[in-house]
Amino acid sequence: MENLELQKTANEVRKGIVTAVHAAKAGHPGGSLSAADVFTYLYFEEMNIDPKDPKKADRDRFVLSKGHTAPGLYSTLANRGYFPVEDLKTLRQIGSHLQGHPCIQHTPGIDMSSGSLGQGISAAVGMALSAKLSNDAYRVYTLLGDGEIQEGQVWEAAMFAGHRKLDNLVVIVDNNGLQIDGKVEDVCSPYPIDDKFKAFNFHVINVADGNDYDQLRAAFKEARETKGMPTAIVMKTVKGKGVSYMENQAGWHGKAPNDEEYATAMEELKKAGEALCQK
């Protein structure tokens, strides 16, 4: 898919995120929006998947280790055709298949339940190892938050993945710089993130703008070409990207917009979409 199409798609994904979180009156828009572009790239360009056959054996796998940004993943899956976009309005409601955090048993397209931070990466490593054991060609992608990597389990998993040379694994860090209590560097600095992964024998790709498709495309191409070691893509992003009043605001980590804020957000996204159509 061309960059412009990806941008248009991501804009629709963002509308879905805001709509879902507004309808739920709860959820995590900030980190869903920062990752909306990488979600879109993975599901519309990078990964070998089939929405009509979500469990096909040779599919690439994705584990959302930063599971609280489920609205971003759900909106991407819905726009990709795994389930109706209308379902997004049922997020976090009783009886909905869209749980607050991803659940493998409820939602088509979810490859692993996640949400307790630090755990998803281990499952992704297990999937990548499993592929190696049986010489399967599928690749495994996992997305982590920059706050999440404060969890020790992340580094247990990184050590193992490096040790086992899992070159079918791509660990993506959404470095939007903010966590619930403020800036990651103020709360408990994970920096330098790239050097840490390098120390665990990863090939590390720094992406200056993780909301830019040229840069994402180049990074995932390089990851695919990397042999003999796992890849970590550390991408700088803007938390709340696409909704002006949410951008770079820690307060929008886990808060839903009210009706007025929702209308503003949707208007902005509508205009952004129209602008993309002019291109």
Add this chain to the structure above:
Amino acid sequence: MPEVKKIATRDSYGNALVELGKDHDNLVVLDADLAAATKTGVFKKEFPERHIDCGIAECNMMGIAAGIAATGKVPFVSSFAMFAAGRAFEQVRNSVGYPHLNVKIGATHAGISVGEDGATHQCNEDIALMRTIPGMTVINPSDDVEAKAAVQAAYEMDGPVYLRFGRLAVPVINDKPDYKFEVGKGVLLREGSDVTIVATGLCVGAALEAAEKLAADGISAEVINIHTIKPLDEEIILNSVKKTGKVVTAEEHSVIGGLGSAVCDCLCEKNPAPVYKIGVNDVYGESGPAVKLLEKYGLDAQGIYEKTKGFVGK
């Protein structure tokens, strides 16, 4: 009297894995730098490519097992009970239990019979922890025969299973031609009319010995082996209690949350009856030879005999 054959159930675990591994290519074994102690080392020798040493990182190991299971293979993930059920509890709960993945947890060195290593490594809480996880099957085999059967049954069933094994060599009590293992089915080992002794793990053999001693004192004890603590075979317990009217539970585990609690949960709802729980009485263990510790904490045949006799009051 001929010498009774004794085998540690951790050895049974390793040996059963090798046998299963021969027939099933999708069986993968994980360990956390304890292969010599958990006995997965024998599997490693046979199938090195399917033995994954994760290093000393049990939480990650549990997640890796979850990922492997999600791709259709059957991982047996091994460590000491303290670390498998204790340290990695939340990983078991959220990465294995919640997605109901087909992960088999082989936890060795359960209970105080770990012996000399002392309290830090003597896990008396694992049954309690594991039975709170929805959909988790919890099995605590009593001897070599049962342990091997349990490993096979765990492989054959779908869903997460917690298997509890011991370090100490224990008497083989199930070496009988008609022995049959069925997940969730208790085994009536001895009929009696005065009291029901419900035992699990290495306390089963001890309970049988205790029942002999009780018989000499004129007390008729029924002995039931509960190898599967969850799902609990309520029927076999209720049927026995209707006859005896009182129950002693015996386990090498805390009296809080283990077999005793599971039996009480059942009885208080369906057939209230007095229960005396024999187990580790809300204390930490300590260093010492395993057999001496079992004696000190009243979990051997003599301990079960004395407590049951006092409880029955004959």
